[in-house]
Amino acid sequence: MGVKSEQEIQKAKEGSLNTLNALYQQIGNTAEGVVPLYDSIEDFFFQDIDYQKVKSFVPIWMIDAGRSPESSWDKGLYEQLRSVYNDPVSNRIIHWADVQAILAAFQDRVMAVRNYLEVIYKYLPAYCLYDDSEYENSTRVLDDTSDKVHTAINNVFVSLCSSFDLFTKVVYECSKYDASGFAKYKKMKSRDENILYKKGNYGFDELKADGMLYSEPFCIRTACSFRDEYIHNGAWDYRCAICYPLVAGGEPVEPFVVMPDLTDEGHLVTSGSRNKFYAKSTKINAFLPGFVKDVMGVLTKTVETLIDLLRKKIVAGNKDKATEVAVFQMLRNQIISKKVMMGDKYTDDELAKDVDFLLPRFPEMHPIITELCRGITLNIKNGNWLLSCGFTAGRPYRMPMFVLLLNESANLKSDHRLAYHLLKEAYLLTDNIYNRLKECPYPFNLSDYLTELENNLPNRNPAELESEEVVLYNSLPNRFKVYRGMCDDEKQTRQFGISWTLDKDYALNYVFYKKNEVKGTVGWRAEMEIDKSDIFAVWGVVGKKKEIVINPKKCKDVVFIKVIK
Secondary structure, eight states: OOOOOHHHHHHHHHHHHHHHHHHHHHHHHHHHTTHHHHHHHHHHHTTTSOHHHHHTTOOTHHHHTTTOTTOOOOHHHHHHHHHHTOSHHHHHHHHHHHHHHHHHHHHHHHHHHHHHHHHHHHHSOSOOOSOGGGOSEEEEEOSHHHHHHHHHHHHHHHHHHHHHHHHHHHHHHHHTOOTTOOSSOOOOHHHHTTOOOOTTOSSOGGGGSTTSGGGOOHHHHHHHHHHHHHHHHOOSSTTOOEEEEEEGGGEEOOOBOEEOOBOTTSOBOOBTTBOOOOTTOEEHHHHHHHHHHHHHHHHHHHHHHHHHHHHHHOOOOOOHHHHHHHHHHHHHHHHHHHHHHHGGGOOHHHHHHHHHHHGGGHHHHHHHHHHHHTTOOOOHHHHHHHHTTTHHHHGGGHHHHHHHHHHHSSSTTTOHHHHHHHHHHHHHTOSSHHHHHTTOSSOOOHHHHHHHHHHHOTTHHHHTOOHHHHHHHHHOOSEEEEEEEEEHHHHHHTOOOSEEBSOHHHHGGGTTOGGGTOOSSEEEEEEEEEEGGGOOEEEOOTTSOOEEEOOGGGOOSOEEEEEEO
């Protein structure tokens, strides 16, 4: 038939270039099309909580450690942290990070196909203008170029099949996902059960429909056939050569690589142990563009179907409470892990910094404070620090914090002198004490505790008082009258507060005291006479009015004067 014209050759080159550019774009689109799948899986995995609100509390090690060179954590540190974060929410997040890693690897393998194709088509054309009958001669060459081309060809199939395996692992994790199954950390099911791609798996019938990955169309079976042969039996051309043919007149034309024959199902044609027959003389450099295009179409369709499938499986519901619990758990882990990792370097200063952050939210955060304070040895300095945490926002919770320290520290229950001073600090710095004590996680009766301190500190007055308090205490007669402003609820329950005053007019300030959240328009000024020996203490901030502290059990013959708001 003769040599092709320049116009025919140019047209073939331009067509080849357009085909390859379109193919590279399609490969990029297939990889990019995975992005919405991240969101679909995340929404499917965390449909009971708002993961976006939890995300900001997720430490970077949970994402990177053990799978990225950007993390410097070694195995021991990773496992130590994982033991601290061993709760259902954290274990789910670690699992999701593991699945994300596989999904990212899937995208990487898809994009790698383009890189290998670019190597192949740097040296070979994507077309062959001549039939075998037109070749008068051919030279098979083995050199660096042939090595690069064959390696790239083999890697196209390896990368494609690797992407099938990786995507199958993702599908398997979704199909076997159980949000209630993360009480303990577990390896991914796909890894534990050695899941790889095969026809018909896994879990979702929708992904087995015609044209999907798990229906195993011709292009997918072909990829697996060549990958299996290369991995398990070696390259299909044991010489790994490139053919350089000549046509009439000794004219050199497009080089090529011949691929083994395939059945209609995509298997290598086999006879006994032989499975590399080349009777069809198919040129793999001309075969690959259409073949890869078909594979990308299957992958794209399967990814899109999985995205839609997972979205349909998401059950809408109120996530607020579960999200709040999840945020708390992550915050708890963050703080406790800091303590664990710092070890002996976790000083009283570090403890105070953490409690300073937590105390203003004591009702929700007291379990974390409990873990931080459990077993610590208190003294006046660190005790006062802890009670003073949170600045103004922490003020309502000084007394609950004292009770927590009483129950969790190593020494406060037995060191009554220290407890006396810390109780005084907490009491003077807390508003609405009795309501706040209701938010305390421990049973605590202030009257009973004052009795315990009275019994163990018989000489507390005036030994433990400050100078201004001593002056007032010494000036008191053996019997005197005290006053207390109180709301109607306090009067009715007769669960009196411990703070009284010598000034009956001053007592009126506390009948409807705003910080005590008093309800109603009726209040009372209570008054009674008491022996000096029966008062618990005289307490007060320097330069301020002093309170006469009286154990409610000592309150007798109380007289009430009604006060209308």
